[in-house]
Amino acid sequence: MTLIKITPATQSTVDPNLEETSTDSLENINQLISHELRTPITSIQAALRLLETGQLGALSGKGQRLLEIALNNTNRLLRLSQVLENQPLNSPISSVEVIERFRLEKELHKGLKQQEFILFYQPIICNTSTRIAGFEALIRWRHPRRGWVAPVEFIPVAEETGLIQVIGDWVLQEACQQLEIWQNQFDLDSSLNMSVNVSTLQLSDPQLSQRVQQILQDTHLNPHFLQLEITESAFLDNSPTAIANLENLKQQGVRLHIDDFGTGYSSLARLQDWPIDVLKIDNSFVRSGKWKMIEAILMLAHSLNVEVIAEGVETQQHWLQLQQLGCPYSQGYLFSRPVDSQTATSLLSQQFSSN
Structure with a gap:
């Protein structure tokens, strides 16, 4: 490609x-x-x-x-x-920060009503075929006054206020709908997946699995094509609600990823008990060249019969090293930054026009 x-x-x-x-x-x-x-x-x-x-x-x-x-x-x-x-x-500085914090909270509500949020998509590449195997959906806020607001700034506020449930549902609906459009447009079968991040608070919502099921029905999307990315800390949550959601999602056919793997505190003894399909290696491992650690994660994943996606691939050398280690999938700026749906569609058009 x-x-x-x-x-x-x-x-x-x-x-x-x-x-x-x-x-x-x-x-x-x-x-x-x-x-x-x-x-x-x-x-x-x-x-x-x-x-x-x-x-x-x-x-x-x-x-x-x-x-x-x-x-x-x-x-x-x-x-x-x-x-x-x-x-x-x-303490005038602190006062300004407090005011800005409450203003941001108010503008989050307004932004949802006025459709100021947009999804960007970053390709996930199959290292064997060098083709796009899927996309990760990433939310962006196009603020009318401040321009683009980073998720690292507004997601914590959304979690504190409970808006993360509403935002999470919107992201799932939008991402699943976009994948269904691509499947129809390019006559895809099982060659493209959509990854969506799920927060710890969403996982603790008793209605999560039911809402995911409803969204899949509304968008006519096969559950197997949806991949939910969950952090290690969320998997460590032993609450009955979180466990029930994971089990229900797995029964529906939704695939589960451990996101940013290697940066949390997951117990290797418990790892085999979790209903996971993919380990997603944190980008810091690739960027700092920790190839021995990556090799160990690949061996662990092989023993658990799960796939691996390496994030943070920014150079040809990174990619070549991952291919030599036998890592099946890669994601990073070498292939593409996160892009809007129109640009992502163009990337798919280039791929399928070269067949």
Whole structure:
């Protein structure tokens, strides 16, 4: 295949006594506002909790979703009241950071409604055939004021506020729909897969496996073509909900990856008990040339009868070394950066036009 690179103080003159009195007043105001916020919100939160436990009757699916939003909003307001009460008035930098944090949270909600999010796709290459074997779907936020906002900035906020469930569902729906479009466009059978990242919080959601099943039905996608990438720390979660989700997803036919393998704390003794299909070697191993470690992971994967994908492949030397070690799949900037769906479609067109 053709390798394509896409390069997307002056001193204060205020009377010290007056300044001290003003600060005390502001602190009292902060505490008053915090109290006035917290008192009604706590009552509302208690009522919402009764709804959540079913003590006031069963809710429809839409009602459950509205309840989640309401609970997230009350939690958000309570955090704001705590910030107001505890925020030092002589710490302007911290105040700016707090304001930006709450602004980002608000804009996340707005961004979802106004469809500011987009999926990019990075190819996964078969080292034997040198063809595209699949794509990893990666979310991007095209912010109207700040431009492109990195996932490392907004995903933690989404996890803290519970929005990760909504974002995760959108990513799954969009990625599965895109793969179904490509399968029809290029008359594919089993030669292309789609990888989607799933967070620890998503895995702890009791409804995850059911929602994945519904999305697969809605997009008419064979579950075998969907590959969920889960970090080692998520696999280490022994909660009954996480275990049930993994088992249900496996029974559906969805393939499971351990993402960033080698950077976590997974027990090798337990590794064989997990329902995994692929180990995805963290990009730091390839970039730093830890070939002995990679060789050991390949031997481990072979003994467990699972596949391996090496991330962080940026040079021809990286790729050649992985091929010599017998690594089946590679992913990295050598082949392509993450690209939008139109560019990814062009990469597939080049591949199939060369047949």
